[in-house]
């Protein structure tokens with residue numbers, strides 16, 4: 001009986017997003033009320049059977065409390081951000097550091113969990129559950145499960161075709177079922193990670209083992225800036241109506257306007273920005289099995305370093321020089337325990353000076369990471385006010401959210417421009433390539449944040465900025481025609497191009513390199529040949 005009440009409670013009270021999704025799918029179809037009731041009954045039967053199977057006396061109450069608690073938290077995030085808790089979300093959660101996680105806590109969450117989690121759990125604690133002797137309890141439970149299955153079968157058979165079609169057409173609705181889908185995702189992700197981890201330890205597959213670099217007498221440094229959660233359409237360089245690039249606009253940069261990310265969140269995208277796998281073959285799990293761009297460059301003699309102000313490199317920088325800067329104690333750049341992105345520039349000049357060969361420095365930004373956008377930009381860069389200054393962004397008015405987000409772009413503009421100023425003074429071939437890992441939704445169609453499955457993600461989550469700057473010495477040394485390169489700025493590119501483009505810039509010769517995926521190749525004077533594109 002307690003299980004049945006819990007099942008009804010979960011279906012009615014902790015599945016708002018599911019009901020909204022089902023209702024919108026049904027629209028005004030004839031008999032949609034009947035469908036809604038049908039879905040409700042099916043779910044109650046399934047939940048009740050699952051609870052009856054797993055909740056035995058010693059762990060009965062703790063299990064129910066855990067299930068209700070998980071459902072309340074999952075329901076809050078699903079409803080607030082219009083997301084589904086899939087494997088990607090769980091991976092994000094597992095790879096997020098404590099500070100990022102604590103940023104997600106808010107009064108709204110606390111209120112939600114109190115009403116939907118703590119109150120029912122309290123009632124449950126006070127309820128006395130009477131059990132039958134164990135044989136009869138077992139028999140009774142088998143009866144419940146058997147009867148539920150029988151009833152489900154009858155329901156399915158009665159309307160087999162319609163249900164089958166409905167299920168096929170809207171199979172994504174299963175992702176909204178709370179808490180079974182979040183729990184399923186959690187265990188699935190643990191299994192996938194466990195496997196990937198162990199395989200990686202066993203055999204990391206070497207790529208481009210034939211890679212060589214011809215010795216040149218010109219020294220070069222490339223700074224590859226990995227942006228965070230920056231979306232292309234918010235850059236005035238790409239036509240945004242607000243001036244979010246007041247500084248870069250004065251630098252001689254090329255902004256590529258049509259670049260697509262390989263994923264919709266950091267864990268999914270970041271490995272793809274260093275992977276040789278390319279479209280069709282790439283997935284973060286698959287990429288973990290192989291070396292990446294940085295390994296190849298390092299092997300051919302490039303001095304590679306990674307500086308991080310985000311939550312880590314997701315394993316990409318495991319074998320190279322790595323600095324964590326997000327916990328620095330600079331009173332100006334890190335006033336509240338976390339650092340603004342300018343921390344990435346601190347001592348960068350010394351780092352460049354200390355290396356006298358060809359250098360690649362990766363700077364991993366905190367960028368526009370949400371939902372607390374307002375924490376990402378110092379006061380002087382808050383050009384757009386009022387700013388949403390709370391964690392539960394969905395409770396701010398939309399314009400103030402956009403203001404806070406736009407200010408993060410203004411600040412990134414400043415960071416990149418300062419970096420260019422620094423590179424300009426080095427007196428040898430220097431360049432900067434900035435690419436964001438994925439975009440962000442800012443309330444279009446009521447969708448916020450990012451991480452929706454790529455197939456259904458809105459363009460704002462996958463359309464990313466990519467900005468290139470190089471010194472005259474660099475253009476000269478690499479025989480790149482800046483005008484030709486600038487002319488290609490509206491070509492469609494994707495993260496897939498990055499691996500080959502960087503191999504090209506460092507003049508690495510290997511059979512893995514594909515000139516047609518090197519965005520600089522067509523602009524290189526010596527090798528430019530239209531037939532190759």
Ligand SMILES: [Zn+2]
Nearest residue numbers: 229265266437
């Ligand atoms: Zn990200």
